[in-house]
Amino acid sequence: MIPPVSVRYDADIAIIVINHPPVNAxxxxxxxxxxxxxxxxxxxxxxxxxxxxxxxxxxxxxxxxTEFGKPRQxxxxxxxxxxVEACAKPVVAALHGTALGGGFEIALACxxxxxxxxxxxxxxxxxxxxxxxxxxxxxxxxxxxARPALALTLKGDRLSASAAxxxxxxxxxxxxxxxxxxxxxxxxxxxxxxxPRPTRAIDTHLAGDRSDLAAFDSHAQTLLARYHGQDAPxxxxxxxxxxxxxxxxxxxxxxxxxxxxxxxxxxxxxLRHVFFSERLAGKSDHAxxxxxxxxxxILGAGTMGGGIAMAFAAAxxxxxxxxxxxxxTEAGMVRIxxxxxxxxxxxxxxxxxxQLRLAxxxxxxxxxxxxxxxxxxxxxxxxxxxxREVFRxxxxxxxxxxxxATNTSALDVDQMAGFLQDxxxxxxxxxxxxxxxxxxxxxxxxxxxxxxxxxxxxAMARAIGKVPVIAGNCDGFIGNRMVAKRSAxxxxxxxxxxxxxxxxxxxxxFGFPMGPLQTNDMSGLDVGYAIRKRRGTHFPIADRVxxxxxxxxxxxxxxxxxxxxxxxxxxDPVVAEIIEDxxxxxxxxxxxxxxxxxxxxxxxPLINEGARILEEGLARRPSDIDVVWIxxxxxxxxxxxxxxxxxxxxxxxxxxxxxxxxxxxxxASLEPAQLLTHLAATGSTFAQWQEARIxxxxxx
Ligand code: NAD
Numbered sequence: 001m002i003p004p005v006s007v008r009y010d011a012d013i014a015i016i017v018i019n020h021p022p023v024n025a026x027x028x029x030x031x032x033x034x035x036x037x038x039x040x041x042x043x044x045x046x047x048x049x050x051x052x053x054x055x056x057x058x059x060x061x062x063x064x065x066t067e068f069g070k071p072r073q074x075x076x077x078x079x080x081x082x083x084v085e086a087c088a089k090p091v092v093a094a095l096h097g098t099a100l101g102g103g104f105e106i107a108l109a110c111x112x113x114x115x116x117x118x119x120x121x122x123x124x125x126x127x128x129x130x131x132x133x134x135x136x137x138x139x140x141x142x143x144x145x146a147r148p149a150l151a152l153t154l155k156g157d158r159l160s161a162s163a164a165x166x167x168x169x170x171x172x173x174x175x176x177x178x179x180x181x182x183x184x185x186x187x188x189x190x191x192x193x194x195x196p197r198p199t200r201a202i203d204t205h206l207a208g209d210r211s212d213l214a215a216f217d218s219h220a221q222t223l224l225a226r227y228h229g230q231d232a233p234x235x236x237x238x239x240x241x242x243x244x245x246x247x248x249x250x251x252x253x254x255x256x257x258x259x260x261x262x263x264x265x266x267x268x269x270x271l272r273h274v275f276f277s278e279r280l281a282g283k284s285d286h287a288x289x290x291x292x293x294x295x296x297x298i299l300g301a302g303t304m305g306g307g308i309a310m311a312f313a314a315a316x317x318x319x320x321x322x323x324x325x326x327x328x329t330e331a332g333m334v335r336i337x338x339x340x341x342x343x344x345x346x347x348x349x350x351x352x353x354x355q356l357r358l359a360x361x362x363x364x365x366x367x368x369x370x371x372x373x374x375x376x377x378x379x380x381x382x383x384x385x386x387x388r389e390v391f392r393x394x395x396x397x398x399x400x401x402x403x404x405a406t407n408t409s410a411l412d413v414d415q416m417a418g419f420l421q422d423x424x425x426x427x428x429x430x431x432x433x434x435x436x437x438x439x440x441x442x443x444x445x446x447x448x449x450x451x452x453x454x455x456x457x458x459a460m461a462r463a464i465g466k467v468p469v470i471a472g473n474c475d476g477f478i479g480n481r482m483v484a485k486r487s488a489x490x491x492x493x494x495x496x497x498x499x500x501x502x503x504x505x506x507x508x509x510f511g512f513p514m515g516p517l518q519t520n521d522m523s524g525l526d527v528g529y530a531i532r533k534r535r536g537t538h539f540p541i542a543d544r545v546x547x548x549x550x551x552x553x554x555x556x557x558x559x560x561x562x563x564x565x566x567x568x569x570x571x572d573p574v575v576a577e578i579i580e581d582x583x584x585x586x587x588x589x590x591x592x593x594x595x596x597x598x599x600x601x602x603x604x605p606l607i608n609e610g611a612r613i614l615e616e617g618l619a620r621r622p623s624d625i626d627v628v629w630i631x632x633x634x635x636x637x638x639x640x641x642x643x644x645x646x647x648x649x650x651x652x653x654x655x656x657x658x659x660x661x662x663x664x665x666x667x668a669s670l671e672p673a674q675l676l677t678h679l680a681a682t683g684s685t686f687a688q689w690q691e692a693r694i695x696x697x698x699x700x
Pocket of ligand 1: 299
């Protein structure tokens with residue numbers, strides 16, 4: 001076996017090489033091996049400088065995820081970093097790939113950093129509800145200043161090599177021959193007498209903020225406003241602040257304590273749950289074929305078709321985009337171009353990249369353009385007769401092994417499969433709007449879909465950066481079926497005494513980026529209205545608002561008013577009047593409803609529906625439902641998804657509240673689901689239920 005850490009020599013330079021595939025994660029063996037190698041090189045009389053480098057595709061890419069949440073064996077990363085920094089000989093890190101988390105902390109503890117121009121680096125701990133626990137913030141602040149350190153730790157984003165050079169975080173960026181460049185750099189350091197440069201000794205960048213802590217605090221508070229309710233971002237700010245106010249050893253000791261506390265906390269557990277759940281959801285039972293589709297056609301160049309085409313183009317796929325006529329497709333292309341232009345003007349996309357993506361989308365006015373596609377995704381109007389006609393035609397036009405997918409939101413996928421001679425290659429791929437942004441893709445097999453088709457659909461979703469989750473064929477699949485329960489309660493809360501601003505504020509307070517009514521205004525109130533009409537359901541307030549011509553943002557008014565094309569919702573007394581009028585017509589005495597009740601009223605019913613979906617076998621596991629909600633509906637990631645949240649809240653409490661709500665509102669659909677009642681009564685949780693099913697050999 002190749003040892004994870006080895007040392008070789010280039011004359012008097014010791015080159016420590018970490019070789020721990022696939023990503024040189026900081027496992028116990030790597031930490032221990034690196035510590036030994038550094039100590040040996042430091043004490044060797046022949047060695048004048050040390051280079052730390054990695055074999056394979058990347059520098060240390062972070063912690064070993066399999067060690068998460070478990071007690072760590074020594075050496076602790078913080079001690080390892082201190083040993084590296086304390087070397088009496090210059091230590092140079094040679095960075096390639098992605099130097100992340102603990103890997104980047106080691107690089108920061110080295111005396112110098114040389115990076116290849118394609119390298120990137122960062123401290124993404126916050127994304128798992130943690131802070132850098134080994135002095136990362138304190139050292140970054142010394143190299144680049146407290147504010148850049150705050151920005152990097154709070155967002156957890158990656159920094160390119162050139163940006164790191166500009167911020168003084170790396171010392172040299174090279175285009176090729178990283179290792180020989182790092183060795184040459186080490187020789188320069190020795191030759192010009194610069195010698196070791198412990199990061200802790202640099203304090204030129206801290207003076208400004210140290211002399212005006214109040215200004216730093218107010219800057220931090222402004223940034224933290226975005227992270228309402230979240231522990232780790234607040235602790236990142238506290239950690240950077242300690243770099244200003246404490247000696248580095250005390251600061252690192254406090255960081256270690258904060259790290260330990262966070263890693264035991266619910267939020268970090270939730271974020272780790274999401275991390276593992278996403279991987280699990282994306283696994284198919286069968287391997288995808290080695291030769292995945294490379295030619296894709298999208299039928300329908302409307303809201304969804306355009307977005308899906310953009311998602312494929314972003315991932316490098318050529319796409320044929322087809323509508324009913326060249327003119328209709330051009331209308332779609334106009335929206336796509338406007339979308340790219342908007343991204344370029346906002347600075348989120350480079351002009352050249354936008355042009356490249358646009359060039360990958362070929363507009364066509366006739367279905368024959370789908371003839372050589374290996375995957376066709378249909379996104380035409382939501383109309384079963386139309387879909388029947390489209391799929392029959394696609395079966396004629398396309399090769400026998402082309403995968404045919406529908407993006408339908410609400411139609412019966414089994415019924416659609418019945419239109420095809422070969423339903424085994426037919427599957428639902430339900431994207432979410434805007435499809436070029438939202439990461440969720442529900443994969444909906446019909447009764448006859450082959451395992452190969454499912455595996456291919458999942459692999460293709462992953463290939464374009466989406467998170468696939470398998471959903472059973474039912475009205476609304478997983479996500480929309482659950483969200484309908486929240487919408488029903490939002491309507492009822494309005495009838496009972498709340499106003500739109502109250503309902504939305506409660507959901508935002510819980511951690512969603514947007515409330516349900518504001519979301520409806522954004523997607524258009526005619527959508528829900530049409531669905532209710534089709535189902536014969538009636539939401540008195542929602543219906544009155546839509547019938548009065550208020551269709552949401554696009555008409556300048558919905559549940560809120562939008563002045564002059566603005567997206568900023570403003571409370572509207574006209575809507576308050578409609579609401580109060582409906583309440584009085586229904587004979588409901590309006591009351592003050594507190595925020596906690598509103599949150600429970602909207603969140604618990606969707607948990608309940610999630611339990612029903614599991615009972616009916618329409619989701620493979622509770623954690624899949626969590627993934628749907630995180631990636632499709634903006635459920636706060638740090639709460640882990642609705643079912644993880646339910647486990648934390650305690651299922652008996654949720655059962656009790658649902659029973660109370662059912663009684664209070666006379667709405668029998670709020671009665672707790674059997675599975676929920678059963679788990680609560682047996683002292684179990686969704687997580688335990690999932691674990692037991694995995695152990696008993698249920699498909700995972
Ligand atoms: P849309 O009205 O914006 O676009 C539909 C497009 O299909 C139009 O451009 C229309 O010209 C075109 N079309 C109609 N008949 C066609 C045909 N025979 N061949 C080719 N193109 C044809 O609708 P949308 O919102 O993009 O919805 C499309 C599908 O996606 C529907 O099934 C819908 O349920 C589903 N969906 C919508 C959303 C959403 O939020 N809008 C989300 C997920 C799924």
